[in-house]
Amino acid sequence: MTSTIVARVKQKRIAELIASGKRLDGRGLTDYRDIQLEAGVIERAEGSARIRLGKTEVMVGIKIDIGEPFPDVPNQGVLTVNAELVPLASPTFEPGPPNENAIELARVVDRGIRESKAIDLEKLCAVPGKKVFIVFVDLYVLNHAGNLIDASAMAALAALLNTKMPKFEVKDGEIVKKPGYTQLPIKNYPIPVTFAKIDNTFIVDPWLEEEEIMDARLTMTMDKDSKICAIQKGCCGYFTKEQILEATKIAHEKTQELRKLVVKD
Amino acid sequence: MEVGILANADGSAYLEQGKNKVLAAVYGPKEVHPKHLAQADRAIIRCRYHMAPFSVEERKSPAPSRREIELSKVIREALEPAIFLEYYPQTAIDVFIEILQADGGTRCAGITTAALALADAGIPMRDLVAACAAGKVEGHLVLDLQDEEDKKGEADIPFALMPHMNAITLLQMDGSLTIDEFEQLLDLATEGCKQLYTLQKETLKEKYVTVGEEEGEEEVEA
Amino acid sequence: MPVFYEKKDLVTPGDLLAEGDYIPGDNTYKEADKIYATRVGLVDYTAKKVFVIALKAFYVPNVGDIVIGKVTEVSSGSWVIDVNAPLPAMLRAADVLDRSFSRSRTSDLSSIFDIGDLLIAKIVAYDRTRPPLLTVQEPGLGKIMRGQLVEVTPTKIPRVIGRQGSMVSMIKNETGCQITIGQNGLILINGKTPKDEQLAIMAIRQIEEESHTSGLTDRITEMIKKEKGE
Secondary structure: OOOOOOOHHHHHHHHHHHHOOEOOOOOEOOOOOOEEEEEOOOOOOOEEEEEEEOOEEEEEEEEEEEEOOOOOOOOOOEEEEEEEEOHHHOOOOOOOOOOHHHHHHHHHHHHHHHHOOOEOHHHHEEEOOOEEEEEEEEEEEEEOOOOHHHHHHHHHHHHHHOOEEEEEEEEOOEEEEEEEEEEOOEOOOOEEEEEEEEOOEEEEOOOHHHHHHOOEEEEEEEOOOOOEEEEEEEOOOOEOHHHHHHHHHHHHHHHHHHHHHHOOO | OEEOOOOOOOEEEEEEEOOEEEEEEEEEEEEOOOHHHOOOOOOEEEEEEEEOOOOOOOOOOOOOOHHHHHHHHHHHHHHHHHEOHHHOOOEEEEEEEEEEEOOOOHHHHHHHHHHHHHHHOOOOEOOOOEEEEEEEEOOEEEEOOOHHHHHHOOEEEEEEEEHHHOEEEEEEEEEEEOHHHHHHHHHHHHHHHHHHHHHHHHHHHHHHHHHHHHHHHHHHHO | OOEOOOOOOEEOOOOEEEEOOOEEOOOEEEEOOEEEEOOOEEEEEOOOEEEEEEOOOOOOOOOOOEEEEEEEEEOOOEEEEEOOOOOOEEEEHHHHOOOOOOHHHOHHHHHHOOOOOEEEEEEEEOOOOOOOEEEOOOOOOEEOOOOEEEEOOHHHHHHHHOHHHHHHHHHHHHHOOEEEEOOOOEEEEEOOOHHHHHHHHHHHHHHHHHOOOOOHHHHHHHHHHHHHOO
């Protein structure tokens, strides 16, 4: 069926199950779907990864370029994150410039990476104030089956860990490439956990139909030291303070679990 | 804070908070054009958060930026829970927020002002929404960060609340905080919102109280 | 059963009005056992019900209401009328024409009522999911040919009418004007001279501003008499 409207009868069933602690696909309230993560899938990109979170599929490509730094941080490289909700990913995605959902997705993933200082941007500065490396993170959603934020952020982190940049030296204010490559300097590993609130019960990793009936959504991103680096409440309902603190506890646990899948030493 | 300051809008409000100058206007409920956007069982809210080109130090292009698009979405989602949308199916309620001068915390100021404008328009609401940011600057936990403090600080939490239900309708965060600090900031932000809520209520009542006072004077003269 | 406010106290959306076994009336809602205001207004209550008289609200159609509206669209089988409500109202061709309507005579519709015409009509059907349906098939209804139109916020209409029509009767008597009141906030005034009409309009404007105060009928009567030079 091309319509993504969830039939009312099914809505009720999903909500009833959740109230009793179970989900339609058999998961527990704090269980993630199966995750398959593969890095280095696009050779032409400096870094890449593809994730399958249940049926949600996102590909992330990293490209590195040279450019000017922002005037207020002249000795730092530049990070820019963009998201495409590719029309083939869902009957609800239309071709065109990024809509508010694509923009929100990109900015939330960006916040996690930026605020946790995952990329050592100072190491990407070649000539302060003039020439720095720009890291382009492009999130490409290939199939939307719920929870694009977590899927995209984990794939982005995997892609960044996979990214190689050319070795370089600075001669006369110009960047000169040397032979060989070096890993992109990564020093933190932000992982988000997204919750959906359905009738006052929390579930993590909502799949598409759960997202359609949820009252509110909360994403918490934590870094490797379990410090919170980004939060985004979404969708049109609300949370109480107690619910948020409960979510924080679950996120604390889950981010550590999920990080192990992405960061392999 | 002031309400009813724009003649054409169904509801309007103006707020000055520190150096922030915010204007909000509400039109509706009204017919939705294009019709395919209408929802059969409820009103839709369309929200536009926009910064005037002269509102910031370096002139900002009038075209909507990615930030404005994201903020328009989160502001809409912060106001929606307060409104009885199901009372007016197939209609739209338009909320316009213009930041005339900006100094940090504008999305929160925008929400506080928009809630006033909605009430001024006579749109039935569960509660008003008050918004305030809390954060960490130079190791201290603070309320209502200015632009400088936000840029140089360690964390910023934009926050909005429907006070009588203690319902948090906006929650974002960027920076770095321990879970403990986060909890403290939630409390701080809640306090800030409750103070703003009191001011919002006074502002809505002010419009009608002054007329009563005039009447009192008449009686004394007679 | 506690009510937390005095009658005629000013309340704002979200204010807790009462707790207990009350029925939530106009401009309130009930959650658990508590009744809250949904609009800015004056709270009032009876032994069983708590309600708020809203100071400002847009018009929501009620079956049986007399309304004044403006034709905004003429289509092949009906007119679309703006009645100052969230959705525009509809007047079917069949309501006006005795014979069964044949579509080839489309031009006929705009010769009866055209875009921009003002009508007095009655609401015969309305449920929230569809536009309100109007009729002009009753005495006193139909196209407005002359007069001045005043718009007030719909919540003030009861005040303009007054208890058992006392306020509007007084204005009619004192100014000699014919006054037709639309529940949707529009009032039609037809006087013998423009000055009479102006007087009536002044009275209505003052009522709108001071609607929440007491002794209004007397004050308005005084004001009109003063203006007439009595």
